[in-house]
Amino acid sequence: MPEPRFRRRKEDRPQEITEAALAAFADKGYAATKVDEVAKRAGVSKGLLYLYFKTKEDLFKAVIRSFVVPKIDELTAIIDSSELSSEEFLRGPFLAFVKTVPGSPISVLVRLMISEGPKYPDLLQFYWENVVSRGLAALTVILERGVKNGEFRRSVVTDLPHLFVMPVLFSVIFKLLFEKQCPDTDRLIEAQIDVLIAHMKGEIQ
Amino acid sequence: MPEPRFRRRKEDRPQEITEAALAAFADKGYAATKVDEVAKRAGVSKGLLYLYFKTKEDLFKAVIRSFVVPKIDELTAIIDSSELSSEEFLRGPFLAFVKTVPGSPISVLVRLMISEGPKYPDLLQFYWENVVSRGLAALTVILERGVKNGEFRRSVVTDLPHLFVMPVLFSVIFKLLFEKQCPDTDRLIEAQIDVLIAHMKGEIQ
Amino acid sequence: MPEPRFRRRKEDRPQEITEAALAAFADKGYAATKVDEVAKRAGVSKGLLYLYFKTKEDLFKAVIRSFVVPKIDELTAIIDSSELSSEEFLRGPFLAFVKTVPGSPISVLVRLMISEGPKYPDLLQFYWENVVSRGLAALTVILERGVKNGEFRRSVVTDLPHLFVMPVLFSVIFKLLFEKQCPDTDRLIEAQIDVLIAHMKGEIQ
């Protein structure tokens, strides 16, 4: 008995399709990915894809939105529920979270944002509001708390949460481009955090 | 019959074309740039462009090669000719050089490498050999010299020259994507160098 | 549980669908009308529509057939039941009937026949047999009766009933295309009939 040509699974389709799209975009980038290819990967006809996403661009935006926001939610959830000191938090949950990024599917999204972002200002806006600024804000909360506690001295470092994010972006890209020559990204990230914390604490290293 | 005011010499053509291409790629990215558009910008016919570059991909590779190598040559030249201490070098010529990158035309190349690199392994190889590894090697020379001098303690930092490059990559991308919300990149870069040097020197900050 | 206020009966369905189709075709023409749209207008699912009409073309043919024949039946009925002289008939019931055409839903059918007819010879055949030739035949009966009566002289006019139909077709099309610049179609139609009758009667106007 042959497989039925139609499977009705309305609820699951959008997710199945965005997952396939993420994989395809990861492989070839946005422009080089054919809609046909995404449909095939999702085990779905092109027509159905267009039932859920009006255009290829739409699909792209949906991919960005649906995979990135949950991840950042994860981070803020950790902060809110944590009773740790700032240093403990940075060395513990934050470091752990941040190490998972390079090599995870999200790293693909970073590449997509860099490649295609400039063409879609609204998407950048969304990304800024829902990911980057939220991430930086979360870090700022931690750093400020550390200053208030007396754990940290106020300095450029407590002022520039970007310094804590840098190694992640760097690792993602380095790994993407020069897998072979890439240093141990965990070590790189740890080193940066170490250096920054030491600096904030005013310790002799 | 009056002489044309500017007589274009054959030898300049390829460069004129790669410059036009760089500008076009900067505006729209590789895939979205039409060969027609590049030819128009270069003030040249499409046919002539194809006389110098066999394919669009060829042109792309030429762009990468021709703009990036001179820049890295610049850096290594500075190192070789410099009599400064390691710290002086890092805070002086290195910092100065590195600050010029975000916002310069080369930053465009970074985006191009990220977007298109994975499709062209030979280009990545070239980029690694001629840019990244040379840059890291130059830094390593400086750091080792500092350790030998007794200026710096040996540590993860002297071991990971990547830490010195991170803020540049970060700034380039941040500026590209979030121009509006971008922090002062000079300050960001300086902060990182400060923190790293302080750490290597074992000083209280 | 309250009775639904309107219970749709199965028997009405085809008619409801052809009505929706006529409206949709009127708006956008045949090719530009989507089956989906017709189904929605009819308050019916696409699947059900296909239960009644095998193809879109089928639906189209049903539309033509179902709206045009009753109209022409109306006209012949008037003729058969009328005791009037030929002139009275032409100036009375015929004129009245004919004036209602431009601006009525049937005028849409005219456009459809002109646009799509050439693709469907069987439909044209049907249209000819059931509408045009019957209409012309009815007119011929009247004109012949007038000649027999001595009301009218025999001439090209009594020979070409088409002359009486011309202003209707003209008005329908003019109104369809140039609503804004369209002359009063009633006046146009009346003028034509006047002129023709005067001619047949041999009167000085």
Add this chain to the structure above:
Amino acid sequence: MPEPRFRRRKEDRPQEITEAALAAFADKGYAATKVDEVAKRAGVSKGLLYLYFKTKEDLFKAVIRSFVVPKIDELTAIIDSSELSSEEFLRGPFLAFVKTVPGSPISVLVRLMISEGPKYPDLLQFYWENVVSRGLAALTVILERGVKNGEFRRSVVTDLPHLFVMPVLFSVIFKLLFEKQCPDTDRLIEAQIDVLIAHMKGEIQ
């Protein structure tokens, strides 16, 4: 020796293409005509067609414009250069001109305007301004001249130049749809003109 794949004939191309398009539209109507088909008929590649006409719609508009305006220019030229009395003009050059329309390539344009016009208001506007209103104006000039001369009585007929155009539109459409059953269109047109002139002259017929 094989035919050269490329023939450079920049000047002739647009006309060659519009001619092919007119023929294709005549055969199948606008919607059912494939751009591929037009290109093939014109002996040209699809790409080249798109070099001259940005879209299929554009091509359609060009077809309408390029074939219709010359025809109406012809008519107005005849009027301007004629020394005839109004009746002589109507029975002579006007009648002759008007008889050529049904069956000529322009008759195709009439069908196209009816089918597609309502979708392109700007095209209808163009058609109105450059064809219909100019044609009616030309007729009005003739009729007014006849009234001034004393040739004609003023009446609805001198007021409604549309009456003179009606048989042309009617013949075009009748021929298009019911070729087989179509009366002699020359005779139909002549009859209408006869009747109208007789009426304007107030003669007993």
Add this chain to the structure above:
DNA sequence: AATGAATGAGTATTCATTCAT
């Protein structure tokens, strides 16, 4: 009978590349 999710052939349009001039 009734639904609407699913299909896929069909089409307009683009753009890197070629080649007659």
Add this chain to the structure above:
DNA sequence: CATGAATGAATACTCATTCAT
């Protein structure tokens, strides 16, 4: 050398039709 007219393969998107439910 230089041009840009000409090509055609490639691709996003549509919509009549089918069929599992």
